[in-house]
Amino acid sequence: MTTTQKTADLPAAKSADSAGTPLLQVKDLHVEFHTRDGVVKAINGVNYSVDSGETLAVLGESGSGKSVTAQAIMGILDMPPGRIPSGEILYRGQDMLTMSGEERRKIRGRKIAMIFQDALSSLNPVLSVGYQLGEMFRVHQGLSKKDAKAKAIELMDRVRIPAAKERVNDYPHQFSGGMRQRIMIAMALALEPDLIIADEPTTALDVTVQAQVMDLLAELQREYNMGLILITHDLGVVADVADKIAVMYAGRIVETAPVHELYKRPAHPYTKGLLDSIPRLDHKGSELYAIKGLPPNMARVPAGCAFNPRCDRAQDICRTEVPALHPVTEQDGTTLVGRGSACHFWKETIHG
Amino acid sequence: MADLDKQGGTPEQGGGDVSESSTTAEVEAAFAKTVDRGEPILQVRNLVKHFPLTQGILFKKQIGAVRAVDDISFDLYQGETLGVVGESGCGKSTVAKLLMNLETPTSGQILYKGEDISRLSGRALKAVRRNIQMVFQDPYTSLNPRMTVGDIIGEPFEIHPEVAPKGDRRRKVQELLDVVGLNPEYINRYPHQFSGGQRQRIGIARGLALNPEIIICDEPVSALDVSVQAQVINLMERLQDEFNLSYVFIAHDLSIVRHISDRVGVMYLGKMAEIGTDAEIYDHPTHPYTQALLSAVPQPDPATRDQRERIILTGDVPSPANPPSGCRFRTRCWKARARCALEVPDLAVPAEFRYVEGPAHHDSACFFAEDKPEVTHPQEPPAPEDPARGRAD
Helix, strand or coil, X not given: CCCCCCCCCCCHHXXXXXXXXXXXXXXXXXXXXXXXXXXXXXXXXXXXXXXXXXXXXXXXXXXXXXXXXXXXXXXXXXXXXXXXXXXXXXXXXXXXXXXXXXXXXXXXXXXXXXXXXCHHHHCCCCCCHXXXXXXXXXXXXXXXXXXXXXXXXXXXXXXXXXXXXXXXXCCHHHCCHHHHHHXXXXXXXXXXXXXXXXECCCCCCCXXXXXXXXXXXXXXXXXXXXXXXXXXXXXXXXXXXXXXXXXXXXCEEEEEEEHHHHHHCCCCHHHHHHHHCCCCHHHCCCCCCCCCCCCCCCCCCCCCCCCHHHCCCCCHHHHHCCCCCEEEECCCCCEEEEEEECCXXXXXXXXX | CCCHHHHHCXXXXXXXXXXXXXXXXXXXXXXXXXXXXXXXXXXEEEEEEEEEEEECCCCCEEEEEXXXXXXXXXXXXXXXXXXXXXXXXXXXXXXXXXXXXXCCCCEEEEEECCEECCCCCHHHHXXXXXXXXXXXXXXXXXCCCCCCHHHHHHHHHHHCCCCCCHHHHHHHHHHHHHHCCCCHHHHHCCHHHCCHHHHHHHHHHHHHCCCCCEEEEECCCCCCCHHHHHHHHHHHXXXXXXXXXXXXXXXXXXXXXXXXXXXXXXXXXXXEEEEEEHHHHXXXXXXXXXXXXXXXXXXXXXXHCCCCCCCCCCCCCCCCXXXXXXXXCHXXXXXXXXXXXHCCCCCECCHHHCCCCCCCCCEEXXXXXXXXXXXXXXXXXXXXXXXXXXXXX
């Protein structure tokens, strides 16, 4: 679906620095929220990276910190109560967390853009979609109202909204859910960014519309050779579009793997549990596998491995020591590229 | 009329004329032959619900109608699960409300054990409602935040005091909590003290309180986390076996519907497009809409992603206030021809499959129905070889 090749037709300046450093790299990111009830550590050391043209899927349940990571990257975290005590977010090697607000604003929207989940509440109901789309051009490129509107129509055409010219002055409520999500995509694409972060872009949509939107996104990504961070909880969507996957649980990445590998041989009990709990054809009639218990409250994360109260494999060590993200290897010791598992017993999990 | 041909296996009945509707006598004759499933507990016949669109403030005049549910018929048998799938706006939740008698149908009948319940009121309605209960979609808004769990689950007993005498209620509520897997000591807690999955269990306990025969579940797990969904689905299946419940299971997650349902109905814009057993619908869909719907579902298996033939529908669902003439699906259908705009296809076994035994022999409202098993199962990918996978518990 998505092309992973580093295309040669990029401008020379871009390909020069993308040779070594990844497009975006998150290093040991921590985010905490200071609330009345104490400090909630929402993210505890997240690492991942995305290259141009690559799709990284961040998989996790609600409260796992997947959206907070995205907000930290975009710099739209509410601070306070949020705080980033440590970590780096490197865009083409530059740490965005140490940049001035002015520098960050140059990257936000222009280089890294975001598609939000709920298009209806992310669009301003009292402004026409054309005005909202044109805002990108007016603010970032200083275009006139007229030129910006022409650009907006062009964008709406590109995300295949029928009769763009007539609809540019319509308001968000006049569009269907799928069309609204296309407008969100158009807005993110406006300045042709290098990286798009899509936070549950299709969760609110019906399956037939979801297929349309995901197709469009994949096509545009190919066309512009963008990096894509897809945040979702849907194992089906991930399997369809991702190149590599990071599974998050309680503010940590518990497993990373290329997409085919993850589904074939999960190396973390949580991932394995999630995959096993999908209804499968051959198990019709029998009970579904269910991970016992509930996702933890982030204000009271269990000691040791956060997954230990729900894990079948939990031993004493799991209750005391936080497992690091171990590199995963074959039984004979050959490394598996791009794989890691934050489980003390990853060997047992992957090799049975 | 849904099960006529299938049940009797008498293709000569209709004489090839699809549009001829069967008489009540024929229906009864056909049902008499269904020894395996017994009497249907709920029969829905030509159910219609139109919501009027009005204009003017003082002198309201009707300028049209939203045809939310437009002439649908199906049966529900004792102890079975009927899944209802469809996109948002197709009328599946309106069907749920009609079955619960929360809306009055514009026309049509809902027969509970042979008695039409859609026009009942007062005491007779109250008596019927004991047997049909509902589990709602959103466990966050369907529980009163000011009531304790004990009051929420015990409220049905206030309305139907004959089920549990006053002194007995607390014990009954605690029993119910135990049945749905919650600690009976939580009886005095409030909804906000529970997680989403636990709240949905409370909703299910409330639904079970009066020992109903039918439970209507409107998207019962879609608001829950993935890892918690399986727990609730397992609970619902266990309760079904224990109490011989019939479920009408409305959802948009097609894999969960397949897992839990015995039969599945596919709705599109207020009409039933196709209905059959789960294997018939999922493995041998004959209606183009079902095929498109199934092919659009992302499969949680990356190995199939390049082999799968995907049918991407164009456009959106048309407005139910102004549905297309003829077949409702024709505006998005790649097979549509002139006939589709003129005639409304009946929900019956398509002519091509009428004399053929097999999974394609089920009701489908399409003139150009075609068995297309490859849509959902490209080439069955080899199952993961890891022997430890599967149900480890």
